[in-house]
Amino acid sequence: KQEVTQIPAALSVPEGENLVLNCSFTDSAIYNLQWFRQDPGKGLTSLLLIQSSQREQTSGRLNASLDKSSGRSTLYIAASQPGDSATYLCAVQHPPDGSARQLTFGSGTQLTVLP
Amino acid sequence: DVKVTQSSRYLVKRTGEKVFLECVQDMDHENMFWYRQDPGLGLRLIYFSYDVKMKEKGDIPEGYSVSREKKERFSLILESASTNQTSMYLCASRQHWGQPQHFGDGTRLSIL
Numbered sequence A: 001k002q003e004v005t006q007i008p009a010a011l012s013v014p015e016g017e018n019l020v021l022n023c024s025f026t027d028s029a030i031y032n033l034q035w036f037r038q039d040p041g042k043g044l045t046s047l048l049l050i051q052s053s054q055r056e057q058t059s060g061r062l063n064a065s066l067d068k069s070s071g072r073s074t075l076y077i078a079a080s081q082p083g084d085s086a087t088y089l090c091a092v093q094h095p096p097d098g099s100a101r102q103l104t105f106g107s108g109t110q111l112t113v114l115p
Numbered sequence B: 001d002v003k004v005t006q007s008s009r010y011l012v013k014r015t016g017e018k019v020f021l022e023c024v025q026d027m028d029h030e031n032m033f034w035y036r037q038d039p040g041l042g043l044r045l046i047y048f049s050y051d052v053k054m055k056e057k058g059d060i061p062e063g064y065s066v067s068r069e070k071k072e073r074f075s076l077i078l079e080s081a082s083t084n085q086t087s088m089y090l091c092a093s094r095q096h097w098g099q100p101q102h103f104g105d106g107t108r109l110s111i112l
Helices: none
Strands: A010-014 A019-025 A032-038 A044-051 A056-059 A062-067 A072-077 A086-093 A103-105 A109-114 B004-006 B010-013 B019-025 B031-038 B042-049 B064-070 B073-078 B087-094 B107-111
Touching (some): A010 A019, A019 A032, A019 A086, A019 A109, A032 A062, A032 A072, A044 A056, A044 A062, A103 B042, B010 B019, B019 B087, B019 B107, B031 B064, B031 B073, B042 B064, B042 B073, B073 B087
Parallel strands (some): A010 A109, B010 B107
Antiparallel strands (some): A019 A072, A032 A044, A056 A062, A086 A109, B004 B019, B031 B087
16 A cells, blocks of 8 residues: 655745755555645645656746655755745555555645745 | 635534535536545545546545536535544545646534
């Protein structure tokens, strides 16, 4: 059974720092990996989706990388801002073989960017 | 932009009541999902639907049912609400398998 882990559970950084959030998964046979942001009391906002054949995806100050063979993904946030404060979750999608057809989520990293 | 709308942000019900949570998406997505999110347990899939009138159980379907009569609408039903169903409920949709999931703002449900 796929397990997705995000360490650390919480992270606090001063404004302007570049930072990396980590996501690891136990079964490397994934189809894609998606990063989400969740603000307190709200739903999830999709940030980036990386296909298993890709190494990275970029959107603005965000860059997500994927190393499928080692079971890892990272989300890099450049020049962090207080508005980046949120919980960041990763989720893996398996191939459509019927064994695990939906997303498996990590428990998230709660990021606080201090002014 | 994809818009997934959940009918209520906050809801308070009593034990034993039948509770309906509604979700509507405006992008003609084929797949729709209901999750619940609890501290320490993360997101857990309750039910999903690949298409109209089709539904499949997720990881924790007990005590819930769903209805998808129209493509844009996916309803979650608590047949007889219990206090252990107090939670944040999140609806999501996607165009088809392998595409990004898009979430609504969630419904925080309290069962008293």
